[in-house]
Amino acid sequence: MLLVNTIRENFEQVLEGLQKRNFPHAEAALHQVLELDKKRKETQTERDNLQAESNSIAKEIGMLMKSGKKEEAEKIKSRTSEIKSQVKLLEDAYNNIEEDLKQILYTLPNVPHYSVPKGKSADDNEIVLEHGSIPELHADKLPHWELIKKYDIIDFDLGVKIAGAGFPVYKGRGARLQRALINFFLDEAMKAGYIEVQPPILVNEDSGYGTGQLPDKEGQMYEATADKLYLIPTAEVPITNMYRDVILNEAEFPIKNVGYTPCFRREAGSWGAHVRGLNRLHQFDKVEIVQIVHPDRSYDALEDMSSYVQGLLQKLELPYRVLRLCGGDMGFTSALTYDMEVYSAAQERWLEVSSVSNFETYQANRLKLRFKGEDKKTQLAHTLNGSALALPRIVASILENNQTEDGIKMPKVLVPYLGFDMI
RNA sequence: AGAGGAGUGGCAGAGUGGUCGAUUGCGGCGGUCUUGAAAACCGUUGUACCGCGAGGUACCGGGGGUUCGAAUCCCUCCUCCUCUGCCA
Structure with a gap:
């Protein structure tokens, strides 16, 4: 399948290529790819940040448990449930976006070499x-x-x-x-x-x-x-x-x-x-x-x-x-x-x-x-x-x-x- | 097909709930030493994504689950090994 980077960096060229193949709605599909990819990145950043926070809390709890401060550890635990459910939401969202992106990319044919002649049949x-x-x-x-x-x-x-x-x-x-x-x-x-x-x-x-x-x-x-x-x-x-x-x-x-x-x-x-x-x-x-x-x-x-x-x-x-x-x-x-x-x-x-x-x-x-x-x-x-x-x-x-x-x-x-x- | 065992970085092989992306050895790469090489010693050595960068996230056969936290526990699938059965 086509690389998202290629689509972003050589948009016109890719578009022309798909048109040479008489691929319908090429421009809309390409825009959709870029949009989904952008959304994907944003969602990843958000998810990763939350995940990092969750990881650091887990580490903190680990340290407290080791030094025997069980009550303090219990206190911190309560903070995690909200983060956890948010991470889960973002994770699902990320997976959906990625799946949608893949589905569109699967429908896009390869970009023809410049020497390929135009034609229908x-x-x-x-x-x-x-x-x-x-x-x-x-x-x-x-x-x-x-x-x-x-x-x-x-x-x-x-x-x-x-x-x-x-x-x-x-x-x-x-x-x-x-x-x-x-x-x-x-x-x-x-x-x-x-x-x-x-x-x-x-x-x-x-x-x-x-x-x-x-x-x-x-x-x-x-x-x-x-x-x-x-x-x-x-x-x-x-x-x-x-x-x-x-x-x-x-x-x-x-x-x-x-x-x-x-x-x-x-x-x-x-x-x-x-x-x-x-x-x-x-x-x-x-x-x-x-x-x-x-x-x-x-x-x-x-x-x-x-x-x-x-x-x-x-x-x-x-x-x-x-x-x-x-x-x-x-x-x-x-x-x-x-x-x-x-x-x-x-x-x-x-x-x-x-x-x-x-x-x-x-x-x-x-x-x-x-x-x-x-x-x-x-x-x-x-x-x-x-x-x-x-x-x-x-x-x-x-x-x-x-x-x-x-x-x-x-x-x-x-x-x-x-x-x-x-x- | 049935019973049992096992899958960890290029390879070998530790790790059975916490600071483990993961001890160690071999191999690879760079360096010191040497006329050169070997040996020895020192360093380095996975992939992907996000970020200008610092850095972050994920990955220990695949997928799902338990947990604040999973290479480690549970479920499921796949693959390999041993024994039994069947078969070119």
Whole structure:
């Protein structure tokens, strides 16, 4: 969440940022934050003073008791009841104010980076670059949902039977392709200096709040209600939360983690024309990269991650483009996001396969993720993450783009992992 | 899952109602000594909030309670250890 200090010191800038996101009533909300914070401080001062008085009386009584002056001690005791009830009142007031403040702050999205374009929807995103050429296929080309049937590599009906729509069963060479991609992505990340982790795929409430899935987006996560746990929508949640309530040493930067996990998304109400086949699922596989860095370095790290992801797409020989998301299309917690989209030649559409974001201190503030610098001061770190990569749409575009009359050609880099070069 | 035990500062480990944010040791940082280093000695060493500052407040697993006063007593939750049970 946003820092109150930032709102106070850079009011105009924050306001502009929220407006870029088309956040309604931004100015009123920001004023309310400042007002509540002011009230919070006043209440704290008042409460602390009374508490100090109460503490000193308690000490006095302690001394009197020790020196055996019980009657005097009893006399003083009567003075405390009034202070005590007042402290209680102020304490409650303080807690209420703080809670109200937190509630408003939770509703405020991150302030976009200055380079983020204005805009309302995906149509306003800025195309940063395009790479690769779009393959020309025969007129009888098939979309991937036909291809998977033709070659019997992914079975949606079977998934429906055992779980429901959006839970495909990968079979034979389809399953092998999944495993190959996961291994390829993990190996590449390790070469790039990321430390692999295998986190839990169920997380508690604190973790949900830490990375910003809660309180807003409960509906997007599957819940194990009996144990108050959530199935992760992305490995970002467990991996970033490893660093919740942590004070790092500046020397430990940059922290680079990679993890493969299944991801679960309820995607309630979002089924429609463009979500056939692998385009949108309730369960899918993803390899995620996370970086925790010094605030001065976070935009370099973002560019780093962006070119790393592009490198993967190049190795997979997929045509792609990079978008800088506009204010209206950006995720709630992000300051700057690049989306990578691959071209799926039979659907004749661009498909998002990665989203790389810098959250600056937005997540770190919730996570209490700090570091101690050379000057011995603790300050918030910057967090970043990106998909590297999400599998289903990669699979969709590999299948569609590489289809031939003799079968589907596999990208060269995957052949050692697959043990075959054609499906 | 049942019975018992335990959770204290970076780590180890005292403290069972009063002046304890907390003895001590190790580690870390600074210094003295030394050509340099080690050893020894001296000092220093948590986080957050409020305050220009002096200083104040809170935190001894989390939350709640008793008390003038809680690390210490009570309730509850979490975690870990031991034994029993179950299980990949």
